[in-house]
Amino acid sequence: MDITIDDDQRLLRDTALAFAQKALTPARIRELETTEHGFDAKVWRQMAEMGWVGAVFPEQYGGSGAGLLELALIVEALGQAAVPSPIYSTVVEAGLLLLDAGSPAQRENYLPRIAAGDAIMTTAITEPGGGLAPGEIRTSIKPAGNGFTVNGTKLFVRDAGAAEGIICLGRSGDGENDLTLVIVPRDAPGLKLRRLQAAGGEALWEAIFDNMTVDADAIVGEPGGAWPHVARLQLRGAALKSAELVGIGQASLDLTLSYSKTRIQFERPIGSFQGVQHHCAEMYRDLEVSRLLAWQAAASLGEGLAGDRETAIAKAKTSEAMPAVTRTAHQVHGAIAYYRDYPLELYYHRAIAAQAAYGDAGHHRRALARLLREDLGRFRGDSPHDLPVHYV
């Protein structure tokens, strides 16, 4: 057993963080929040050149075959520097979905261009119901002529405005899990996009598919066989958002520490007061626990284990604890951080968005409660102990 990252992974994290912290000024980050695409294309290209965009793809597609833990370290660094990027839409969602379920032709077409930073792709899954269960999917994908017709409304589609294509989940039959994925070109007739105004750094969109037609070869994976791929996508997203939340928490703590060491009141740095020290110790405590849980989730998914328990634990914890860290950071800062020109607000907003993404804390606790009821062995993880049934 080894619950640490190795030297290469540490180097990757340090390099990614050093890059991310220099990539954009806070003013530029705020400016990007008002732009249509929400990210800086030049920075995305640089990230591709550093090999981070393609890291998780096999070498044959221009990647380096890294694991999800490596990707988690990258998004942790991006979160810590508040750098907006289409890494979730393009890599975590569409790219790895295509690797998971795409045809050889689809992989050849998209993955090398994704890894090179040339193609932005995304997925459209969640609907106005707002949940992540397969039964909530109302969008229909029906055979028509040589292909399919797509009808429905999708929400929270990341980077739709910048994407070359959107992989859309729809219902193709009567069974609850009778769901299919199709790739839709963003500029196809019948697709209407509307930008949502949301807290945080991600560009989220509404996508309305109005009698839109796609060819037969637009299908990703087997007709009716989409759900297991989408469920894995959601787990990946949740594990990586947990890592991003850790980055958000780390940045909030760092700002708080440097402020408490330099802000003088009552002729002392406020960090010398135990009230402030205990706030900081609590933030740090929850941050370190969250970091280990997030790493464990990414590592277990990356190793091809089920990882659902570990991911639910990580996202449930980080979704509560890291927004709390940003609130405590504001508590210590007082009025100064209430103003937009102080960088803490970036993290306060990003925590709102990240706790909601790929299932909030309640969603993941509900998933754990289901395991508790239905599969006690897996709920208890790798516990080597029999339950102390002599009490029962």
Add this chain to the structure above:
Amino acid sequence: MELKLTVDEAAFRTEVRHFLKRELTPEVWQAHRDLNEQGMWTPDFTKAFRRKLGAAGYIGMGWPKEYGGGGRSRVYQAIFWDEMEYHRAPGLDRSITYVPNAIMALGSEAQKADLLPKMSLGELSWFVGYSEPDAGSDLASLKTRAVEDGDHFVITGQKSFSSDAHMADYGWIATRTDPTSSKHRGLSMFIVDMTLPGVTVTKYPTLAGWTHHAVHFDQVRVPRSMMVGELHQGWKVVMGAIDFERAALSGAGLVGYQFDRLLAWCMQDREGAGRKLDDPLVQDELVRLAIEAEGARLMSYWLASLHAKGFKPQHETSLALLVKRETARRLDVAGLELLGPFAPLRTGSPWAALEGEVEVEYRDHLYFQFAAGGFDITRNVVATRGLGLPR
């Protein structure tokens, strides 16, 4: 990152588990359990059990080979600590964690040669004499005096809140040797044979049921050879092995056991009331507890991994202990709530739930909040030593 135990580590865990199950049978439990003692076992059984740990090679397994140790990695030690706690075995205390490691790091060659072989066999019991009536959180203000007199030092003073002093062969005693110097500077550390004339132990009952002790030293003559480290350098000794002790205390076995016990309770089909587990609120509470327990488990093995890789975690050990003990307290509180009207029923009472252990531990674990630093002092330590905030 390797989330699973290696084949060897898993085999070791199985071996320890079998050892503990074999040694701590229900009959043994019945005969030697004593809620009036700290650790909840009789002193005689604790000592006998510690010798068994020594004979099985568990005490010294992580010590360097030069001191008769097994040279095994800290991951194995963490597994051992984890299993010991899960099975609530006696003897996992300063006598096999803090003191031997402090002696290895800072003791004289003669002290090492004399004491370590016996300690690796579990033959010695220790109490640690740091706290005094007027020196608790502010340990460096301690007043017990050691006055040089030829090749002896004469110790006079009082130690308080002294766990297990009544069963100790030796005391590990912090004294002031230079009364003119301030605080940390004038301290020296001594190993004191508890049979020496002038040592008396007084009992104080705790609200947890067991007795704690005060130890009085009335002109106790201790040979100079029993001083640990250099004269006036005692503070270094105090701090020297503290991280090791905290790492040993931060094992996740207790938390795992507390959780499993509550889970078992919630799975009981109680006549007329059904299973607690079928209540969605109870499910949510158990899930929240499981999340915290998983965090504590990971912290404990993270520390072990850092040690195994040659890092020297310091404030991180305080942090891991804080996480573990806060989680244990949360489980104590959740236990009260989940047991409902059965919560106050004490061990031995008709209808006591979970053998009354939740109520016992809710009282007993109060000491987590103030001992070995305690929650607030630990937050101070983490904030200043870990996060670099000014004092």
